[in-house]
Amino acid sequence: MAGGKLRVGIAGIGTVGGGLVKLFADEKSRLNEKMELVAVSARNRSRTRSFDISPYKWFDDPVELARQPDIDVVVELIGGSDGPAKRAVEIALARGAHVVTANKALIAVHGAELAGLSEEHGAKLMFEAAVGGGVPMIKALKESLAGCRAQSVAGILNGTCNYILTEMEHAGRSFEDVLADAQRLGYAEADPTMDVGGFDAAHKLTILSAIAFGARPDFEHVRIEGIEGVTLTDIRLASKLGYRIKLIAKGELIDGKVSMHVRPALLSFDHPLAAIAGSLNALVVDAEPVGQLTFIGRGAGEGPTASSVASDLLDIAEGRGGPAFGRPLAQLADAPRATPAERGRFYMRVLVEDKPGVVAALSDRLAHENISIESFLQMPAYGEPAVPIVLTTQTCTRAALDAAARAIESLDAVTEPPRVMPVEEHGSRRPPWSQR
Amino acid sequence: MAGGKLRVGIAGIGTVGGGLVKLFADEKSRLNEKMELVAVSARNRSRTRSFDISPYKWFDDPVELARQPDIDVVVELIGGSDGPAKRAVEIALARGAHVVTANKALIAVHGAELAGLSEEHGAKLMFEAAVGGGVPMIKALKESLAGCRAQSVAGILNGTCNYILTEMEHAGRSFEDVLADAQRLGYAEADPTMDVGGFDAAHKLTILSAIAFGARPDFEHVRIEGIEGVTLTDIRLASKLGYRIKLIAKGELIDGKVSMHVRPALLSFDHPLAAIAGSLNALVVDAEPVGQLTFIGRGAGEGPTASSVASDLLDIAEGRGGPAFGRPLAQLADAPRATPAERGRFYMRVLVEDKPGVVAALSDRLAHENISIESFLQMPAYGEPAVPIVLTTQTCTRAALDAAARAIESLDAVTEPPRVMPVEEHGSRRPPWSQR
Numbered sequence: 001m002a003g004g005k006l007r008v009g010i011a012g013i014g015t016v017g018g019g020l021v022k023l024f025a026d027e028k029s030r031l032n033e034k035m036e037l038v039a040v041s042a043r044n045r046s047r048t049r050s051f052d053i054s055p056y057k058w059f060d061d062p063v064e065l066a067r068q069p070d071i072d073v074v075v076e077l078i079g080g081s082d083g084p085a086k087r088a089v090e091i092a093l094a095r096g097a098h099v100v101t102a103n104k105a106l107i108a109v110h111g112a113e114l115a116g117l118s119e120e121h122g123a124k125l126m127f128e129a130a131v132g133g134g135v136p137m138i139k140a141l142k143e144s145l146a147g148c149r150a151q152s153v154a155g156i157l158n159g160t161c162n163y164i165l166t167e168m169e170h171a172g173r174s175f176e177d178v179l180a181d182a183q184r185l186g187y188a189e190a191d192p193t194m195d196v197g198g199f200d201a202a203h204k205l206t207i208l209s210a211i212a213f214g215a216r217p218d219f220e221h222v223r224i225e226g227i228e229g230v231t232l233t234d235i236r237l238a239s240k241l242g243y244r245i246k247l248i249a250k251g252e253l254i255d256g257k258v259s260m261h262v263r264p265a266l267l268s269f270d271h272p273l274a275a276i277a278g279s280l281n282a283l284v285v286d287a288e289p290v291g292q293l294t295f296i297g298r299g300a301g302e303g304p305t306a307s308s309v310a311s312d313l314l315d316i317a318e319g320r321g322g323p324a325f326g327r328p329l330a331q332l333a334d335a336p337r338a339t340p341a342e343r344g345r346f347y348m349r350v351l352v353e354d355k356p357g358v359v360a361a362l363s364d365r366l367a368h369e370n371i372s373i374e375s376f377l378q379m380p381a382y383g384e385p386a387v388p389i390v391l392t393t394q395t396c397t398r399a400a401l402d403a404a405a406r407a408i409e410s411l412d413a414v415t416e417p418p419r420v421m422p423v424e425e426h427g428s429r430r431p432p433w434s435q436r
Numbered sequence: 437m438a439g440g441k442l443r444v445g446i447a448g449i450g451t452v453g454g455g456l457v458k459l460f461a462d463e464k465s466r467l468n469e470k471m472e473l474v475a476v477s478a479r480n481r482s483r484t485r486s487f488d489i490s491p492y493k494w495f496d497d498p499v500e501l502a503r504q505p506d507i508d509v510v511v512e513l514i515g516g517s518d519g520p521a522k523r524a525v526e527i528a529l530a531r532g533a534h535v536v537t538a539n540k541a542l543i544a545v546h547g548a549e550l551a552g553l554s555e556e557h558g559a560k561l562m563f564e565a566a567v568g569g570g571v572p573m574i575k576a577l578k579e580s581l582a583g584c585r586a587q588s589v590a591g592i593l594n595g596t597c598n599y600i601l602t603e604m605e606h607a608g609r610s611f612e613d614v615l616a617d618a619q620r621l622g623y624a625e626a627d628p629t630m631d632v633g634g635f636d637a638a639h640k641l642t643i644l645s646a647i648a649f650g651a652r653p654d655f656e657h658v659r660i661e662g663i664e665g666v667t668l669t670d671i672r673l674a675s676k677l678g679y680r681i682k683l684i685a686k687g688e689l690i691d692g693k694v695s696m697h698v699r700p701a702l703l704s705f706d707h708p709l710a711a712i713a714g715s716l717n718a719l720v721v722d723a724e725p726v727g728q729l730t731f732i733g734r735g736a737g738e739g740p741t742a743s744s745v746a747s748d749l750l751d752i753a754e755g756r757g758g759p760a761f762g763r764p765l766a767q768l769a770d771a772p773r774a775t776p777a778e779r780g781r782f783y784m785r786v787l788v789e790d791k792p793g794v795v796a797a798l799s800d801r802l803a804h805e806n807i808s809i810e811s812f813l814q815m816p817a818y819g820e821p822a823v824p825i826v827l828t829t830q831t832c833t834r835a836a837l838d839a840a841a842r843a844i845e846s847l848d849a850v851t852e853p854p855r856v857m858p859v860e861e862h863g864s865r866r867p868p869w870s871q872r
Contacts, residue, residue: 019725023583030582128580134726136580143756144564144572146466147459147746272732275711289455289739290570296708296730303725310583320579320756 006098006317007070009039011062011088012077013053016102016129017042019306020075021051031310034317035073041065066092073098073316075309081105093117093125100312102129102305108203111210111217112332115324125324126312131204132157132281134304135297136311141211141285142326148287150212152252154424157204159279159299160188160195161227161247165264166277169235169244175228187279197226198262201249205260209251211326212285213258215333225263229419234349237390238266241375243347244274248424257338265424266347266392272426342398345374345423348405349390353413354381362389365407369400386415392423442534442753443506445475447498447524448513449489452538452565453478455742456511457487467746470753471509477501502528509534509752511745517541529553529561536748538565538741544639547646547653548768551760561760562748567640568593568717570740571733572747577647577721578762584723586648588688590860593640595715595735596624596631597663597683601700602713605671605680611664623715633662634698637685641696645687647762648721649694651769661699665855670785673826674702677811679783680710684860693774701860702783702828708862778834781810781859784841785826789849790817798825801843805836822851828859 008024010017017040023029024037041059059065066074066088074092076099078085085103092099094117101107107114107127118125128138132155141150156162160182167178179196182188194200202222210217227247235245243266251260267274272294276282281299286292298304315321325332352358359378366373372394381387393401405418444460446453453476459465460473477495495501502510502524510528512535514521521539528535530553537543543550543563554561564574568591577586592598596618603614615632618624630636638658646653663683671681679702687696703710708730712718717735722728734740751757761768788794795814802809808830817823829837841854 023725135729136576139575139580140572143751144575144747145743146750148743287743289459290743291734291740293571294730294732296732298727304727307581307584307723307726311580314582315579318758320758322754322756 006035006072007038008035008073008075008313009041009065009068009071010037010075010077011041011065012079013040013042013049014077015302016305016309017075017077018049018051019302020077020309021053023306023310025051031313035313039065039068039071062088063091066097067095069095071097073100073313075313076101076103077309079103079105081109086110089114090117093121093123096121096123098124098126098316100126100129100309100316102127102309104130104200104203104207108206108217108219111207111324112329115329118324119329124316124321126315126321127207127324128312129305129308131207132283132295133159133297133299133301134307135281135283135295135299136308137208137283137295138211139311140293140295141208142322145212145285145287145290146326148290150253150285150287152250152286153205153208153212153283154248154250154273155205155208155283156246156273156276156281157249157283157299158195158198158201158247159281160192161198161201162276163187163279164196165227165230165235165245165247168232169239172232174232175230196228198224198247201247201262205249205251205262208283209258209260210332212251213253213333214327214331215258217325218258218337221258221260221337223261223263225261227264230264233388234390234419234421237349237377237379237388238347240377241390241392242268243392243423244269245421246273246276248273250424254338257336259338263422265422267424268426270426271424343395344398344425345395346393346398346401347390347421347423348393348401349388349419350408351386351388351415353385353415354387355413358411358413359389361411361413362408365411366393366404368407369396369404371396371400371404442471442508443474444471444509444511444749445477445501445504445507446473446511446513447477447501448515449476449478449485450513451738452741452745453511453513454485454487455738456513456745457489459742459746461487467749471749475501475504475507498524499527502533503531505531507533509536509749511749512537512539512542513745515539515541517545522546525550526553529557529559532557532559534560534562534752536562536565536745536752538563538745540566540636540639540643544642544653544655547643547760548765551765554760555765560752560757562751562757563643563760564748565741565744567643568719568731569595569733569735569737570743571717571719571731571735572744573644573719573731574647575747576729576731577644578758581648581721581723581726582762584726586689586721586723588686588722589641589644589648589719590684590686590709591641591644591719592682592709592712592717593685593719593735594631594634594637594683595717596628597634597637598712598717599623599715600632601663601666601671601681601683604666604668605675608668610668611666632664634660634683637683637698641685641687641698644719645694645696646768648687649689649769650763650767651694653761654694654773657694657696657773659697659699661697663700666700669824670826670855670857673785673813673815673824674783676813677826677828678704679828679859680705681857682709682712684709686860690774693772695774699858701858703860704862706862707860779831780834780861781831782829782834782837783826783857783859784829784837785824785855786844787822787824787851789821789851790823791849794847794849795825797847797849798844801847802829802840804843805832805840807832807836807840
């Protein structure tokens with residue numbers, strides 16, 4: 001620390017890094033009271049940028065930047081769970097420099113190991129920007145809920161997926177169509193797997209669950225399903241039954257064990273996450289004794305994410321910010337994994353040939369597994385050879401539902417495997433007789 | 437600090453204090469890792485309570501408790517802007533003991549003075565529980581948005597009012613009816629003025645605005661209007677025009693000056709605060725560069741409020757928590773007061789005798805002030821002598837509207853003064869041509 005100010009280096013000056021450089025360039029920003037930006041690093045020095053990097057020392061190699069003894073805080077905005085991002089963070093922590101990162105993959109996959117390094121060398125490791133963009137989800141779980149016990153965290157954590165699902169619903173367009181547009185507009189990557197496959201949301205969920213439940217981050221344990229299989233038919237017919245389809249990332253404590261999944265689910269219109277449209281992110285936390293808390297905001301982009309990085313930097317400069325995951329590593333449980341006997345209500349879409357007896361056969365197969373139907377919808381075929389039938393069940397086990405789905409698939413009139421999605425319950429609105 | 441643990445005394449063990457005693461009684465609570473509850477104070481020692489106070493030293497006088505040199509943190513849960521609450525807080529701070537309080541009136545009215553005492557004696561003054569119950573609004577503004585510039589904070593900050601308005605809408609009952617019920621159920625005080633008159637929300641808004649805008653708390657400056665004048669007719673007819681009526685507490689920066697008001701307003705159904713039902717609290721913050729953030733949760737009650745007190749206690753124990761209002765007192769601006777030339781859209785309800793020419797006269801008086809009508813609704817009179825007409829205007833000045841209202845009041849057919857409420861715009865959804 002020269003002149004009492006923390007010296008900051010930024011590794012990676014793309015969208016978010018650029019936003020941070022701009023915050024530092026604002027003389028009135030509180031960042032400048034406590035800190036000084038001294039160095040930046042990126043792949044291409046001469047690229048045209050909307051901000052001036054000439055006042056800062058340049059490094060071609062982020063690891064080299066991280067190694068500089070006169071840099072007190074390294075901001076890692078490179079991305080990727082391994083490679084230069086990981087090496088830069090390790091090198092910084094190992095020499096006692098604080099690290100602020102927006103890298104969810106890195107923290108989800110190597111978080112425990114890096115938290116260990118951070119504790120060993122007395123350096124802080126902060127990553128508010130890794131989850132929920134500008135929404136302070138991590139601080140809320142680490143600090144505001146420190147006196148509470150979290151039972152569940154459920155969120156819309158991937159703006160690309162939520163944008164696609166919202167656009168499909170509002171514009172009546174197919175998944176492929178909207179995705180192609182999103183790619184052209186730069187909202188989705190050329191390879192969209194990380195987003196639409198649910199992996200990005202799973203990284204974020206891993207981090208939130210670790211903090212909420214005081215367990216080691218355990219990315220391998222998240223059950224992941226993306227939105228590729230969600231069709232316009234699902235969205236339209238679910239809507240007629242009173243539901244909206246969202247990619248939900250949910251972690252919950254079940255008998256003291258942690259269950260985590262990312263999957264498309266049906267939310268009734270009055271579920272607090274049902275109204276989260278477009279690229280917004282949101283998190284609903286259920287904890288005792290505080291009850292249910294909801295946080296909503298922009299989940300990505302220059303301003304929101306840079307703002308979260310800035311908040312971590314100010315926490316460090318002002319002596320706040322405790323252990324990486326809220327508790328010292330040794331106090332984090334070894335994440336006993338829940339193997340939930342999944343029970344709940346489910347949605348099923350079946351494509352059938354429009355002939356007599358199909359509905360009877362379908363409901364018979366469900367009844368055989370003791371599954372009661374809650375709502376049922378068949379639309380006119382308009383001359384199409386196959387017609388979708390959708391239904392929601394009353395509470396049943398996933399095992400029973402899967403058995404019924406197999407039986408239904410083997411019916412002659414059924415032209416493709418039934419599509420199944422869970423109905424996401426809204427804790428506080430669940431009627432008392434539907435205890436699971 | 438005995439044995440490395442902070443010694444805590446609670447002055448006031450009613451609902452919230454009781455919740456806190458219960459949290460301390462939970463051996464697994466993180467509170468007990470860092471702190472020890474040693475003393476409590478209340479008016480009546482022998483009152484039947486659902487928690488055990490025998491392990492703690494008893495004080496009849498909260499000021500006496502605050503004076504004890506072996507108490508490191510005084511939790512003030514007595515309430516009231518003056519009297520014993522204020523004396524206890526002053527005495528604790530003056531001897532260097534930290535203070536955690538849920539007392540919005542005290543902080544709104546005497547916050548600057550108490551922050552000064554806190555700085556002078558190196559004692560922390562924390563009040564997350566004073567605003568928004570369990571929703572971490574203060575921490576979000578103080579810490580998460582520390583790198584941002586807030587433009588506005590708008591919230592539903594009084595659960596009693598929101599409960600009454602929600603119940604009026606859902607059950608179709610009058611204000612007086614619902615209030616009487618709320619009083620019987622303990623949701624509203626015997627003297628409901630603090631709540632329904634908007635004063636409680638104004639206290640909270642004062643605190644939030646001070647932190648958001650880096651200005652001294654300035655309660656005297658809040659323009660306050662309660663919900664007593666909101667009728668079932670307003671709620672029903674506004675609903676037909678696409679709006680819901682809420683008590684909105686809003687602070688905003690206008691040309692670098694702070695404007696604060698609490699008042700019933702019309703929100704279009706897709707405004708982020710329109711869906712906040714019952715006794716929930718919510719806050720929408722607009723700040724650069726993070727954009728719009730929304731926080732929702734239970735705004736009062738034992739669990740939520742005790743949870744916020746616990747989070748302050750843990751911040752103190754773990755060395756977090758900076759100056760009371762986020763910045764040192766000397767850096768808080770002297771709150772230059774905005775005198776907004778109020779412009780916007782407005783709602784007007786006029787009670788008229790149902791005779792020819794009334795509508796023409798009404799629209800003529802508006803046109804005379806250059807006010808255009810956006811929507812207009814007259815319902816059948818069903819034989820009643822007077823019939824309500826409601827309308828919303830296009831953007832105009834409040835001065836023009838007030839002039840039109842006076843002209844309308846003087847019409848023969850108009851039986852009582854027109855009722856005027858603003859339409860609360862939703863920043864991010866406003867079409868670009870409606871710049872104010």
